[in-house]
Amino acid sequence: QxxxxxxxxxxxxxxxxxxxxxxxxxxxxxxxxxxxxxxSGKSPELIMFIxxxxxxxxxxxxxxxxxxxxxxxxxxxxxxxxxSATYLCxxxxxxxxxxxxxxxxxxxxQP
Amino acid sequence: GAGVSxxxxxxxxxxxxxxxxxCDPISGHTALYWYRQRLGQGLEFLIYFQGNSAxxxxxxxxxxxxxxxxxxxxSTLTIQRTQQEDSAVYLxxxxxxxxxxxxxxxxxxxxxV
Numbered sequence: 244q245x246x247x248x249x250x251x252x253x254x255x256x257x258x259x260x261x262x263x264x265x266x267x268x269x270x271x272x273x274x275x276x277x278x279x280x281x282x283s284g285k286s287p288e289l290i291m292f293i294x295x296x297x298x299x300x301x302x303x304x305x306x307x308x309x310x311x312x313x314x315x316x317x318x319x320x321x322x323x324x325x326x327s328a329t330y331l332c333x334x335x336x337x338x339x340x341x342x343x344x345x346x347x348x349x350x351x352x353q354p
Numbered sequence: 355g356a357g358v359s360x361x362x363x364x365x366x367x368x369x370x371x372x373x374x375x376x377c378d379p380i381s382g383h384t385a386l387y388w389y390r391q392r393l394g395q396g397l398e399f400l401i402y403f404q405g406n407s408a409x410x411x412x413x414x415x416x417x418x419x420x421x422x423x424x425x426x427x428x429s430t431l432t433i434q435r436t437q438q439e440d441s442a443v444y445l446x447x448x449x450x451x452x453x454x455x456x457x458x459x460x461x462x463x464x465x466x467v
Contacts, residue, residue: 275453277455285460286445286458286459286460286461287397287445287458288458289455289456289457292455331396331397333397335452335453340402340404340410340452341387341399341402341410341413341452342387342399342456343399344389344396344397344399345396346395346396347396
């Protein structure tokens, strides 16, 4: 079992729809969770982080964390073609000082 | 500096040669990380530096890989006797400490021919 799992996609949504990206993790003691966006040929950029159970909203983005079920998700409202990218989930595992990244989900927003 | 700076941006080398990759983190960021990303793959952790503490080298794939960091400034990643499987984008990131999200550099694309 991978430590951080994501569906590779592509996830295709029409412009204006809500895109839902999911991530599960294996270390129950994980404390910090991050979402990065990576455009093709570019380096990852931080979108959101979440530490506590529940929802955290920032503009069109909402991160959701459920530690009991060991999943974290990212919702993108009013998806735009410019949101088309690979979204990486990253987790700070207990005993590790660096983030563990998932392989990413490729999102395609159709105009 | 304003961002994380990596050099060179591209490097083509012959199999068996040594290469050195450089990372200049954001000023004041005590934590520095190296990751590797093969084509179409996720990020693979290589090494982590935090201030003057001993580095976490647990991700280095073989003894051909080594890295150094001078205090809280520049880091270099050295790959000796490069192999074709070393071809990847090598990403450096820095953060205030290891509880914060990272800022990545633009990466060095290494191609071993």
